[in-house]
Amino acid sequence: MQRIRSAIRRNSWRRDSCEGVVKADYNDYKLKINEIILYGAEGIALIILISYVFYRSFLAVVLLLPTVLLFLEYKRRSRIKSEKEKLTLQFREMMHSVIAALQAGYSVENAFEHSYDDLILLYGKNEIIPKEIEVINRNLRNNHNLEEVLTDLADRTHVKDIADFAEVFRIAKRSGGDLTAILGNTAETISDRIEVRREIAVGISDKKMEQKIMDMVPFGIIFYIDATSPGFFDPLYHNLLGVALMTVMLAIYVFAFLLGEKILDIRY
Numbered sequence: 001m002q003r004i005r006s007a008i009r010r011n012s013w014r015r016d017s018c019e020g021v022v023k024a025d026y027n028d029y030k031l032k033i034n035e036i037i038l039y040g041a042e043g044i045a046l047i048i049l050i051s052y053v054f055y056r057s058f059l060a061v062v063l064l065l066p067t068v069l070l071f072l073e074y075k076r077r078s079r080i081k082s083e084k085e086k087l088t089l090q091f092r093e094m095m096h097s098v099i100a101a102l103q104a105g106y107s108v109e110n111a112f113e114h115s116y117d118d119l120i121l122l123y124g125k126n127e128i129i130p131k132e133i134e135v136i137n138r139n140l141r142n143n144h145n146l147e148e149v150l151t152d153l154a155d156r157t158h159v160k161d162i163a164d165f166a167e168v169f170r171i172a173k174r175s176g177g178d179l180t181a182i183l184g185n186t187a188e189t190i191s192d193r194i195e196v197r198r199e200i201a202v203g204i205s206d207k208k209m210e211q212k213i214m215d216m217v218p219f220g221i222i223f224y225i226d227a228t229s230p231g232f233f234d235p236l237y238h239n240l241l242g243v244a245l246m247t248v249m250l251a252i253y254v255f256a257f258l259l260g261e262k263i264l265d266i267r268y
Contacts, residue, residue: 043071090129
């Protein structure tokens with residue numbers, strides 16, 4: 001029965017979160033119309049480029065056109081990752097603000113209320129964490145349990161750092177220990193972890209740029225050979241063996257691209 005009541009309360013928070021304040025689930029990001037148009041145009045341009053380089057055929061453009069949907073999904077996942085990165089960095093500032101308020105003598109509920117003003121000064125009302133703190137404070141004013149409110153935030157964001165903070169807060173609140181000291185140590189540990197990831201991201205930024213350049217090198221080589229030795233690649237086009245060979249090369253290229261993305265990916 002307790003689980004049912006907990007689920008009902010959590011669903012009510014999710015409905016509150018959907019009322020124009022924050023997203024119900026950060027993994028459910030939907031591309032806006034302007035993003036669909038922009039990324040769709042990029043995908044079509046990429047298909048035209050691939051069709052010319054690998055097949056020299058308009059039919060290839062038509063056959064590859066459905067892959068625009070895969071490109072849009074790739075862009076959607078990139079936006080989700082970008083938002084989680086921003087959320088994580090802003091959450092770090094929220095933790096420090098809450099801990100400072102606790103050390104100043106505020107109750108834990110009032111500490112979150114106080115942190116909202118600090119975050120507004122840092123980011124403005126329209127950024128992610130100020131909106132989330134607004135939802136948390138609204139739920140607290142409606143007598144919801146802070147432990148479950150934070151757990152709901154962790155469930156919706158799917159960010160490990162937030163989940164860890166919510167779990168430590170739940171355990172510390174129930175154990176009756178020094179909440180300020182426990183949360184302070186937890187915030188410091190999570191903050192250090194976030195900073196390490198940020199430094200890694202900065203350190204590999206040049207590698208990501210190198211990867212982007214290398215992604216375009218095969219196309220550059222083919223265009224250069226086409227310009228300097230016209231007809232050099234003609235035997236690879238408009239025949240079954242050539243199409244099969246170029247399809248294998250395209251598959252290898254896509255595999256290498258995805259492998260590079262995987263290697264340089266930093267999880268949040």
